[in-house]
Amino acid sequence: MDSQSPGLETLLARLAASGTEFVLVGALAAVAQGAPLTTFDIDVVHRRDAGNVDRLLAFLASVDARYRGRPAGQVLRPTREALLGTGHQLLSTALGQLDVLGAIEGGREYPDLVRESVEIQVEGEVVRVLSLRALAELKRGATDAKGRLALAVIEATLQRTAGG
Amino acid sequence: MSRVPDRAAALDPREEPVGVDLTLVDAMLALTPAERLRANDRMIRTVEELRHGFAVARTRDAARPAGGERD
Numbered sequence: 297m298d299s300q301s302p303g304l305e306t307l308l309a310r311l312a313a314s315g316t317e318f319v320l321v322g323a324l325a326a327v328a329q330g331a332p333l334t335t336f337d338i339d340v341v342h343r344r345d346a347g348n349v350d351r352l353l354a355f356l357a358s359v360d361a362r363y364r365g366r367p368a369g370q371v372l373r374p375t376r377e378a379l380l381g382t383g384h385q386l387l388s389t390a391l392g393q394l395d396v397l398g399a400i401e402g403g404r405e406y407p408d409l410v411r412e413s414v415e416i417q418v419e420g421e422v423v424r425v426l427s428l429r430a431l432a433e434l435k436r437g438a439t440d441a442k443g444r445l446a447l448a449v450i451e452a453t454l455q456r457t458a459g460g
Numbered sequence: 461m462s463r464v465p466d467r468a469a470a471l472d473p474r475e476e477p478v479g480v481d482l483t484l485v486d487a488m489l490a491l492t493p494a495e496r497l498r499a500n501d502r503m504i505r506t507v508e509e510l511r512h513g514f515a516v517a518r519t520r521d522a523a524r525p526a527g528g529e530r531d
Binding site: 303304305308324327328329330331332333334335336392416417418419425445448449452453456457 | 489
């Protein structure tokens with residue numbers, strides 16, 4: 297993302313507008329619910345049925361998605377087979393970084409996560425976001441300093457909200 | 461400014477998480493979800509502008525002859 301690009305908000309809204317079913321997880325999910333964190337990418341867990349994966353693949357092509365960290369000149373794009381699996385696709389797009397996750401900690405997949413999600417509005421689109429409480433549960437297993445700090449921030453945010 | 465925890469709260473990390481600026485939490489909670497995402501985007505741009513600025517400065521400094529004038 298450069299200083300003139302639309303940014304992660306727009307990337308998220310356009311993904312929602314594509315009709316792809318997904319749940320926003322990770323740090324941006326916490327940010328959307330009020331946690332003062334900063335993140336450079338979007339993490340989503342998508343429904344892994346054929347129709348949804350086709351919609352996701354078409355969206356990824358529209359934003360020039362490719363795997364990050366490849367040697368210069370080597371462009372590798374996500375495939376249908378990869379998106380049908382439980383692996384993590386760490387992508388860069390024309391609008392910012394997007395991590396597309398088939399499953400996350402504890403093998404949790406879209407049907408598990410959508411039950412613990414809340415809806416937010418972004419640029420007129422409805423986005424399902426993993427709840428702060430569920431995000432805190434995921435982070436409780438973190439052993440690294442960054443994960444522990446994120447957990448402290450999420451728990452503080454939970455405490456400051458009515459449901460905390 | 462962070463709220464200074466009183467002694468009782470400081471003894472219980474569940475009440476006052478260490479290292480978390482509650483003023484910042486309250487400021488974020490006052491925004492809409494979309495505004496929070498925009499705030500994150502602004503932070504990303506700031507970091508990228510700083511990275512660019514430092515890279516330009518390093519290049520400029522490397523090109524400057526030894527013993528040249530300071531700016």
